[in-house]
Amino acid sequence: MKNVLLVGAPNSGKSALFNRLTGLQHKVANYPGITIDVGSGALRSDPRAQVWDFPGTYSLNAISGEEELAIDALRSALADERPAVVAMVLDATRLEKGLTYCLQVAREAARSKKPFLVLLNMMDILEHNKLVLDLDGLRASLGVPVLPVSARTGDGVEAAEVALVSASATQSPWADTPDALIEGSAQQIADRFVPQGELLVRRQAKIDNWLLGTASGGVAFVVIMTLFFQAIFTWSAPLMDGVEAFILGLGAWLVPLVPEGIFADFFEDAVFGGLGAFLVFVPQIFVLTLIIGALEDSGYLARAALICHRPLSYFGLSGKSFVPLLSGVACAIPAIYAARTMSSRQERLMTYVAIPLMPCSARLPVYALLITVLIPDTTAFGGLVGWQGLVMSGIYFFGIVSALIVAAVASRLGESESRKQAFILELPAYRTPNVWPIIHASVNRAGHFIQKAGSIIFTVTVVVWFLGYFPNGGEDLSASWLATLGIWIQPIFEPLGLDWRYGVAILASFLAREVFVGTLGTIFGIENADDDPAPLAERITESGLTAASGAALVVFFTIALQCVSTVALLARESKSTGFAMRLLLSYLVLAWIAAFAVHGLVSLF
Amino acid sequence: MSLWSLSVGASASVSSVASDSGNVAAQRLIDIGFRKGQTVSCLLQPGFGAPRVFALGNATYSLDKETADLVILTDDRPS
Ligand SMILES: Nc1nc2c(ncn2[C@@H]2O[C@H](COP(=O)(O)OP(=O)(O)O)[C@@H](O)[C@H]2O)c(=O)[nH]1
Numbered sequence: 137m138k139n140v141l142l143v144g145a146p147n148s149g150k151s152a153l154f155n156r157l158t159g160l161q162h163k164v165a166n167y168p169g170i171t172i173d174v175g176s177g178a179l180r181s182d183p184r185a186q187v188w189d190f191p192g193t194y195s196l197n198a199i200s201g202e203e204e205l206a207i208d209a210l211r212s213a214l215a216d217e218r219p220a221v222v223a224m225v226l227d228a229t230r231l232e233k234g235l236t237y238c239l240q241v242a243r244e245a246a247r248s249k250k251p252f253l254v255l256l257n258m259m260d261i262l263e264h265n266k267l268v269l270d271l272d273g274l275r276a277s278l279g280v281p282v283l284p285v286s287a288r289t290g291d292g293v294e295a296a297e298v299a300l301v302s303a304s305a306t307q308s309p310w311a312d313t314p315d316a317l318i319e320g321s322a323q324q325i326a327d328r329f330v331p332q333g334e335l336l337v338r339r340q341a342k343i344d345n346w347l348l349g350t351a352s353g354g355v356a357f358v359v360i361m362t363l364f365f366q367a368i369f370t371w372s373a374p375l376m377d378g379v380e381a382f383i384l385g386l387g388a389w390l391v392p393l394v395p396e397g398i399f400a401d402f403f404e405d406a407v408f409g410g411l412g413a414f415l416v417f418v419p420q421i422f423v424l425t426l427i428i429g430a431l432e433d434s435g436y437l438a439r440a441a442l443i444c445h446r447p448l449s450y451f452g453l454s455g456k457s458f459v460p461l462l463s464g465v466a467c468a469i470p471a472i473y474a475a476r477t478m479s480s481r482q483e484r485l486m487t488y489v490a491i492p493l494m495p496c497s498a499r500l501p502v503y504a505l506l507i508t509v510l511i512p513d514t515t516a517f518g519g520l521v522g523w524q525g526l527v528m529s530g531i532y533f534f535g536i537v538s539a540l541i542v543a544a545v546a547s548r549l550g551e552s553e554s555r556k557q558a559f560i561l562e563l564p565a566y567r568t569p570n571v572w573p574i575i576h577a578s579v580n581r582a583g584h585f586i587q588k589a590g591s592i593i594f595t596v597t598v599v600v601w602f603l604g605y606f607p608n609g610g611e612d613l614s615a616s617w618l619a620t621l622g623i624w625i626q627p628i629f630e631p632l633g634l635d636w637r638y639g640v641a642i643l644a645s646f647l648a649r650e651v652f653v654g655t656l657g658t659i660f661g662i663e664n665a666d667d668d669p670a671p672l673a674e675r676i677t678e679s680g681l682t683a684a685s686g687a688a689l690v691v692f693f694t695i696a697l698q699c700v701s702t703v704a705l706l707a708r709e710s711k712s713t714g715f716a717m718r719l720l721l722s723y724l725v726l727a728w729i730a731a732f733a734v735h736g737l738v739s740l741f
Numbered sequence: 742m743s744l745w746s747l748s749v750g751a752s753a754s755v756s757s758v759a760s761d762s763g764n765v766a767a768q769r770l771i772d773i774g775f776r777k778g779q780t781v782s783c784l785l786q787p788g789f790g791a792p793r794v795f796a797l798g799n800a801t802y803s804l805d806k807e808t809a810d811l812v813i814l815t816d817d818r819p820s
C-alpha cells in the first residue's frame with residue numbers, strides 16, 4: 137500500500153488530475169480553494185496505491201482556517217511511517233504562483249524521506265497558445281522529476297502514473313534550505329522559466345473589462361443572477377411535472393393492487409402522499425446545483441466575489457462570503473464548508489449567521505407548495521411573467537435581504553471591533569465548464585436528497601402516519617394521537633391562524649424543512665381516506681388555508697433554522713455549541729414574531 | 742508609492758512588501774510572488790472602490806485597498 141499525496145496551489149488542477157488518476161468524479165471548480173476535504177481513491181492503474189487530493193494552499197504559512205487544516209493534514213501525512221510519494225501539481229501557465237510552496241514542500245518531503253515529484257499541469261493551454269517551457273532546464277533547476285501533464289486532455293497522465301508508482305526517495309537539493317533561500321530560489325526559477333505569456337493575461341483582461349467594468353459589470357451581474365434564479369424555476373418545471381405525473385400514475389396503478397385495509401391506507405397516505413410530495417422537488421435541486429457548478433467552473437464566481445466585496449463589507453461580510461452565501465441557495469451544508477476559505481474568524485462567523493437565512497433548496501418544496509395554494513397561476517404584463525414565479529423571486533429576495541440585515545446587525549453587536557481582513561483573491565482564467573464532473577456533482581446532490589427522503593423523511597412520515605391513523609384506524613383524524621399532540625402545541629401556532637395539523641408539520645420540520653411537505657401530505661392523505669390520490673396543493677386549498685396564515689407560514693420558513701444537520705455543522709465548524717444554539721433560538725423567536733406580524737398585516741386586507 | 746495608486750495599464754516594479762509585525766497578508770503576498778524587483782501591472786479598476794485587479798507574471802489577483810497598500814513600488818516606469 138502506497139499513498140500518493142496530491143498537493144499544490146488552489147486552482148492548479150489537483151482535483152481534475154485526481155479524477156484522471158483514480159477514474160473517480162470529484163468536483164472540480166474554477167474558484168480558488170474549493171476542495172474542502174481530503175478526498176481519496178485508488179490509483180486506476182495500480183489499485184494498491186491510494187491517491188489523496190489535498191486542499192490547495194499557496195504556502196506552508198497558513199492564513200485561513202481551511203489552509204491550516206490542509207497543512208496539518210499534509211504534515212501528518214508526511215510524518216506517517218507508511219510509504220508515500222508527494223506529487224506537487226503546478227499550473228504551467230502560472231508557474232510562479234506555486235513555486236514557493238513547491239520548494240517548501242520539497243524540503244519537508246526530503247526531511248521525512250518521501251519521494252517528491254512535480255506534475256506540471258495545463259500543458260494543453262501552453263501548447264494551444266504555442267508557448268514553450270524549457271522542461272529540461274526546469275528539471276535541472278528544481279532537482280526533482282518534472283512530468284508534463286494535462287488533466288483536461290489526459291496527455292502525460294499514463295507516464296505520470298508510472299512515475300508515481302515507481303518513485304523512490306533520492307537526495308534532494310532542498311533538504312536543508314532555509315526559508316529565505318527558498319524564496320530567492322523560487323524567484324530565480326520563476327524568472328528563468330515562466331513562459332512569457334502576456335497573451336493569456338490579456339485575453340482574460342478583455343473579458344474582465346466587460347464583466348468587471350463599472351457599469352457593464354453591474355449590469356452583467358444582475359443579468360446573470362436573474363437568469364440564475366429564473367432558470368431554477370423554468371428549467372426544472374417540465375422535469376418536476378414529469379416526476380409528479382409519474383408518482384401519481386404509479387400510485388393510481390399500485391394502490392388498487394394492495395388489498396383494502398391498513399396496508400392500502402399506509403401505501404396511499406404515507407408512501408405516495410408523504411414521500412411522493414417531497415420527491416417532486418428533486419429535479420429543482422438538481423438544476424440548482426448544476427447552474428452553480430457551471431458558474432463556478434467558468435471562473436465567473438471569483439469575479440462575482442470581487443464585485444460584491446464592497447457592498448458586502450457594509451454588512452460585516454466580505455467578497456469571500458459571496459460563494460458561501462450563493463451555495464447557501466442550494467444548501468447550508470456545502471455553504472458552511474465553503475466558508476472555510478475565509479481567513480478572518482469574525483467575517484466567517486458573520487457568514488455563518490447569514491447562511492441559515494439564505495433560501496436553501498430544502499425550503500423550495502415548502503414555498504412551491506404554498507405558492508401553488510395561495511397564488512393563482514396567471515400571468516402579468518401581457519404574459520411576460522407569471523405571478524407564481526414573481527412571488528417566488530420575492531420570497532428569495534426577502535430571504536437574502538434578511539440574511540444581509542441580520543449579518544449587519546450581528547456584526548455591529550459583536551464585541552470585537554477586529555481589524556478588517558485582507559482581501560486577496562486569485563482570479564482564475566475563464567474556462568468552458570467541464571460538463572461531466574458538474575453533472576456528476578448535481579446527480580450526487582439530488583441523490584443525497586433522495587437518500588434523505590429514504591431515511592429521515594420516510595421515518596418521520598411513517599411515525600406521523602402511525603400517530604394519525606391510530607387508535608381509530610384512520611376513521612377520524614381529529615381523534616387520533618397525532619391530534620392530541622397537535623392540540624397540545626396548538627397555542628404556539630394559533631396566533632398565526634394555523635391549526636394543529638400545520639403545527640405538527642412545523643414541529644416535524646425542525647429535523648429538516650422538507651419534512652413539512654411530507655408530513656402534511658400524510659396528514660391530508662389520512663383525512664381524505666376515500667379520495668383518489670390528488671396533489672397535496674389541491675387538498676390544502678380545499679381545507680381553506682387563509683392567505684394571512686399562508687403568508688405567515690412562508691415568513692416563518694424563511695427565517696427559522698429548521699435543520700438538524702445545519703445546527704450540528706455550525707457547532708462543529710465554529711467550534712462553539714453555544715453559538716449554534718444561540719442562532720437556533722434567535723431565529724426561532726425572530727421567525728415567530730415576523731410570522732405573527734405578517735399574519736396581522738395580511739389579515740387587515 | 743503603493744500598488745493601489747498604480748493607474749490602469751501601467752506597470753512598475755516592486756520595491757518592498759511592508760511586512761510589519763508578522764502581517765499574514767504581507768506574508769501571503771510575498772509567497773505568491775510579490776517580491777522585490779518583480780513587475781506588476783494594474784489591469785482593472787472597477788468602480789465604487791471595489792478591489793482592483795493586478796497582474797503578476799501570468800497570474801491575476803484582486804486586492805483591496807488595504808492589501809494593495811502593503812506593496813510599495815519603485816518609481817513609475819513606463820510600460
Ligand atoms: N485547460 C485545462 N484546464 C484544466 C486542466 N486541469 C484543470 N483544469 C481546469 O482548471 C480548473 C481548476 O481545476 P481543479 O481541479 O478544480 O483545481 P484544484 O483547485 O487544484 O483542485 C477547473 O476549471 C478545471 O477544469 C488542464 O490540464 N487543462
Ligand SMILES: [Mg+2]
Pocket residue numbers: 150151152163164165170171192
Ligand atoms: Mg480541488
